[in-house]
Amino acid sequence: MSTSTVNVGGLFLIEIVIIEHLLSAFMGMTLWKNKGGDPSGAFILCAILGILGVVILAIGKPGRKEIDRVARSQGLVPCPNCAELINYQARVCPYCGRDVAPATGSQL
Numbered sequence: 001m002s003t004s005t006v007n008v009g010g011l012f013l014i015e016i017v018i019i020e021h022l023l024s025a026f027m028g029m030t031l032w033k034n035k036g037g038d039p040s041g042a043f044i045l046c047a048i049l050g051i052l053g054v055v056i057l058a059i060g061k062p063g064r065k066e067i068d069r070v071a072r073s074q075g076l077v078p079c080p081n082c083a084e085l086i087n088y089q090a091r092v093c094p095y096c097g098r099d100v101a102p103a104t105g106s107q108l
């Protein structure tokens with residue numbers, strides 16, 4: 001526990017790196033998911049790159065296509081008024097409170 005007398009063996013170092021990459025993978029996955037990105041891709045990136053992957057995801061943003069793909073897989077569509085992701089069956093947007101046309105594309 002004392003930081004002054006750490007004798008880092010090779011095996012111990014590898015364990016630290018594996019744990020660090022696993023933690024980074026979960027951090028990156030959560031971070032990316034919150035940004036609307038694909039969590040499985042973020043998990044793999046951070047598992048490979050470690051904390052560097054988290055930094056990349058923290059700076060970057062998921063592409064429009066990726067957000068749409070993830071959102072649609074969760075049954076979400078962007079609100080035509082405020083662009084927040086809402087349930088495709090919603091008639092009133094919970095974010096801006098305006099009426100939303102059903103996602104069938106038919107409008108009066």
Ligand SMILES: [Zn+2]
Binds near residue numbers: 080093096098
């Ligand atoms: Zn809205």
